[in-house]
Amino acid sequence: MNWTRRDLLKGLGGLPILGAVWWAGAASVVNRKKKRSEILNQLNISPSLPPAIPGIDGNPVRIGIIGFGIRGEQLCRSLGFATDEWKEEMRLAEEEDPNNKVLEDFLAQDRLNVNLAGICDVFDVRAEKALRSFSTPENKIKRFTTYKEMIHSGEIDAVVIATPDHWHAPMAIEALNNNVHVYVEKPMTHTVEETYRLKEAAQASKATLQVGHQHRQTLSFRTARDIVEKGTLGHVSLIQTNTNRNDDNGAWNYDIHEQASAQTIDWEQFLGSAPKIPFNKNHFFRWRKWWAYGSGLSGDLLTHDYDRLNCVLNMGIPDAVSASGGIYTHNDGRNVPDVLQVNMEFPRFSTGSSQSKGKEKGMTFCYSASLGNSFGRPTILMGHDATMELGNKLTIWPDTASTRYADMLEAEKMKPHIPIYQYNPAANVPDAISSATSQYFADKGLMWTYIDGVRVDSTFLHMREWLSVIKNGGKVSCGIKEGFEEVISAHMAGLSWKLGRRIEWDSENEILKPIEGVNFDEVLLFNGKWEAPNKILEG
Amino acid sequence: MVTTAHDRRVKISITLLRILIGWHFLYEGIVKLYNPEWTSFGYLASAQGPFKSIFHSLTSPSLIDWVDTMNVTALLVVGITFILGIFEKKGALVGIGLLSLYYLAHPSLPGVQQINVEGNYWLVNKNLIELAACILIYNYPTAHFFGLGHFRKGQLTKTQ
Known part of the structure; x- marks a missing residue:
C-alpha cells in the first residue's frame, strides 16, 4: 500500500493534537497538585480521627x-x-x-x-x-x-x-x-x-x-488544635467569635404550653433559690431571659464559644474581662442583655511565634453578640502568619505580612486570598437544616461532627464518652477543670456587664480579685442590672 | 467546480468544529482523570429543574464512583474519536447523550436558579449549542477527510 505524505498528514494529523491536549491537561493537574502538596508538606496538618472509646459493657x-x-x-x-x-x-x-x-x-x-x-x-x-x-x-x-x-x-x-x-x-x-x-x-x-x-x-x-x-467531640476542633500547635497561624493576638441571631427562638421566646398552670407546675420547686414571685408562665418557659434563673448571653452562648476555643487553645481563665451591651432588640421585660460585647484578656498567652523572641505575647478573645441580626459572622483566629476560620469547616488563609510564609508568598506559591488549607468533612454530605437556630449551632460545629463522611450527633458522642468513663474509668473531655474555666469566665463576663467595670482573675490564688463593697454572688443573683450600694461605700 | 470548492470549505469548517469540540472534551476528561479528588457530586447535588431528583439520587455513595468513571470515560471517548477522526459518529452520539444530561441537570429554564454560569441564558445555553454541533458532526462525518478514517478503503489519494 502506498501512502503519500498527504495521506499521512490527513490521516494522522489528529495525533499531535491529541498528544498536546493530553499533555497540557495532565501537566496542569500534576503541577497544581505539586504546588498543593508542597504547601501541605510544609504545614504538615493531618485531620484528626475520632478517639477509640472502650465499650460500655456490663449492666446498663x-x-x-x-x-x-x-x-x-x-x-x-x-x-x-x-x-x-x-x-x-x-x-x-x-x-x-x-x-x-x-x-x-x-x-x-x-x-x-x-x-x-x-x-x-x-x-x-x-x-x-x-x-x-x-x-x-x-x-x-x-x-x-x-x-x-x-x-x-x-x-x-x-x-x-x-x-x-x-x-x-x-x-x-x-x-x-x-x-x-x-x-x-x-x-x-x-x-x-x-x-x-x-x-x-x-x-x-x-x-x-x-x-x-x-x-x-467535634473532629474539626481536634484538627484545629493540631494546626495551632504546629505554629501554622503564628502568634494569635486576636480571636473574634460571635452570636448572630434574629428570631424569636434564638432570643429565647419559646412557646408557652397551653396546659401550663399553677396546678400542673410545681412553681415553688422551679423557683428554688430564685426570688419568690407569684406563678408566672413567661418566667417558667422563657427563664433564659432573667438572671434569677439563667445567665443571659454570657452563660448561654458565650460559654459555647469560649469553650470551643479553650478546647482548641487551652488558654484557661482570662486575666481580665470587660463587657458592655444592653437590652436593645427585645425590650420585652427581660433583664439579660440581648446585645453583648465581651473582651477577655490573656496577656501571658501565646500560640508560638515566628518572629524575634519576646516580640509577641498576649491575646484578646473578643465575643460579639446580637439577637437582632443574623448575618453569619464567622469565628476567626487571627495570627501573624495566617488566619483561621473555625467551624465544622476549617479554612486557613496566609497573611500578606507573614514571616513564616514570606518565601512562599514571594514565590507566589501562596496567595493571601487563597486558602492554604481547607478541612470540610461535610463536603459530600447534603444537609437540610430546618431552623435558623439549628443553622447557628450547626455552623459553629455544635450540633454534629463528621466521621468518615457520616454525620454524627456530637451530643451522642459526648454522652457515650461519659458512659464509657463511668464503666471503664479514664478522663472525660469536659470535666471539672474545663467546666470551672468555662463558668468562671462566663461569670466574669456577666459581672462585668452588671457592674460596668473590669473583672480580674487572680490566677495564683484561683479567685476573682475582690472589689471593695461588692459581693459578686449578690451581683450575679440580683434580678436586674446591679448598682453599687453607694451609701455603704460612702459610710 | 464551484460545488467542489464549496464542499471543501464546508468540510474544512466542520472538521475544525470537530477538532475543537474534541479538544474541549478531551481536556475536561484528562483534567478529571488525573485529579483523584475530582467528583461530579457538587454538580449533581446542585442540579435544578424538572429532573433534579434523578440527578440527586445519583449522588448516593453506592453510585457516585460509577457516575464519575462513566463521566470521565464519556468525555475521553468523545475527545479521542473527534480528534483522531475515527468512530466519530459513535463519539458524537456519546457527546449528545452527555451534553443532554449536562443540560437537563442545570437547564436554562426561566425561574430556575442558574448556578456557576458565566453568562445569561434563556432556554439556550452553551451546552445546548455544543449538543447541536455534535448533531451536525453525527450527520456530516469528516473522518475520511481528516483523521484515521482517511486510511479506510477508498479514501487514499490515488497514485499511479
Whole structure:
C-alpha cells in the first residue's frame, strides 16, 4: 500500500493534537497538585480521627433525667430515646424536604447500654410525656417528685441535668456527694460560690462529672488544635467569635404550653433559690431571659464559644474581662442583655511565634453578640502568619505580612486570598437544616461532627464518652477543670456587664480579685442590672 | 467546480468544529482523570429543574464512583474519536447523550436558579449549542477527510 505524505498528514494529523491536549491537561493537574502538596508538606496538618472509646459493657447504666424541656428531650435523643411526637414531626419534615435526614440519622445512631430509669420534671405535662414515650412494661420508668428523692432512691446510677441554670450546681453537688454520675448542661453553675463547692464535690466524689459541651467531640476542633500547635497561624493576638441571631427562638421566646398552670407546675420547686414571685408562665418557659434563673448571653452562648476555643487553645481563665451591651432588640421585660460585647484578656498567652523572641505575647478573645441580626459572622483566629476560620469547616488563609510564609508568598506559591488549607468533612454530605437556630449551632460545629463522611450527633458522642468513663474509668473531655474555666469566665463576663467595670482573675490564688463593697454572688443573683450600694461605700 | 470548492470549505469548517469540540472534551476528561479528588457530586447535588431528583439520587455513595468513571470515560471517548477522526459518529452520539444530561441537570429554564454560569441564558445555553454541533458532526462525518478514517478503503489519494 502506498501512502503519500498527504495521506499521512490527513490521516494522522489528529495525533499531535491529541498528544498536546493530553499533555497540557495532565501537566496542569500534576503541577497544581505539586504546588498543593508542597504547601501541605510544609504545614504538615493531618485531620484528626475520632478517639477509640472502650465499650460500655456490663449492666446498663440506670439514668435519671432531671428536666425534660427542649434540651432535656434533645439529650434523651442522644441517649437513644425519642418521643413519638418528635418522630412524627421529623417524618413530616422529611416528607417536605427529602434532604432532611434527622430521623434517619437518629434511627441509625448506635444503641448505648443505658436504661432510662427515672424522670423528674416540675411540669406534669413534660414528666408524663416522658413516661408515655419511654416507659415500657419491661422497663418501667419512675417519676420522682424531687431531684433529691431521685438521687437518694438507689435506683439511679447517673443523672442528666437539663434544668434552668440556677438548679445546675445544687443538683450536681447532691448527686456527686452521693456518688451518682452527673451530666450537667452548661453553664455549670449560677454563682461563683457554688462553683467552688461543685469543684470540691467533683474532686471528692467517686462519680464522673461531664459538662455538656458536646463540641469537644467535634473532629474539626481536634484538627484545629493540631494546626495551632504546629505554629501554622503564628502568634494569635486576636480571636473574634460571635452570636448572630434574629428570631424569636434564638432570643429565647419559646412557646408557652397551653396546659401550663399553677396546678400542673410545681412553681415553688422551679423557683428554688430564685426570688419568690407569684406563678408566672413567661418566667417558667422563657427563664433564659432573667438572671434569677439563667445567665443571659454570657452563660448561654458565650460559654459555647469560649469553650470551643479553650478546647482548641487551652488558654484557661482570662486575666481580665470587660463587657458592655444592653437590652436593645427585645425590650420585652427581660433583664439579660440581648446585645453583648465581651473582651477577655490573656496577656501571658501565646500560640508560638515566628518572629524575634519576646516580640509577641498576649491575646484578646473578643465575643460579639446580637439577637437582632443574623448575618453569619464567622469565628476567626487571627495570627501573624495566617488566619483561621473555625467551624465544622476549617479554612486557613496566609497573611500578606507573614514571616513564616514570606518565601512562599514571594514565590507566589501562596496567595493571601487563597486558602492554604481547607478541612470540610461535610463536603459530600447534603444537609437540610430546618431552623435558623439549628443553622447557628450547626455552623459553629455544635450540633454534629463528621466521621468518615457520616454525620454524627456530637451530643451522642459526648454522652457515650461519659458512659464509657463511668464503666471503664479514664478522663472525660469536659470535666471539672474545663467546666470551672468555662463558668468562671462566663461569670466574669456577666459581672462585668452588671457592674460596668473590669473583672480580674487572680490566677495564683484561683479567685476573682475582690472589689471593695461588692459581693459578686449578690451581683450575679440580683434580678436586674446591679448598682453599687453607694451609701455603704460612702459610710 | 464551484460545488467542489464549496464542499471543501464546508468540510474544512466542520472538521475544525470537530477538532475543537474534541479538544474541549478531551481536556475536561484528562483534567478529571488525573485529579483523584475530582467528583461530579457538587454538580449533581446542585442540579435544578424538572429532573433534579434523578440527578440527586445519583449522588448516593453506592453510585457516585460509577457516575464519575462513566463521566470521565464519556468525555475521553468523545475527545479521542473527534480528534483522531475515527468512530466519530459513535463519539458524537456519546457527546449528545452527555451534553443532554449536562443540560437537563442545570437547564436554562426561566425561574430556575442558574448556578456557576458565566453568562445569561434563556432556554439556550452553551451546552445546548455544543449538543447541536455534535448533531451536525453525527450527520456530516469528516473522518475520511481528516483523521484515521482517511486510511479506510477508498479514501487514499490515488497514485499511479
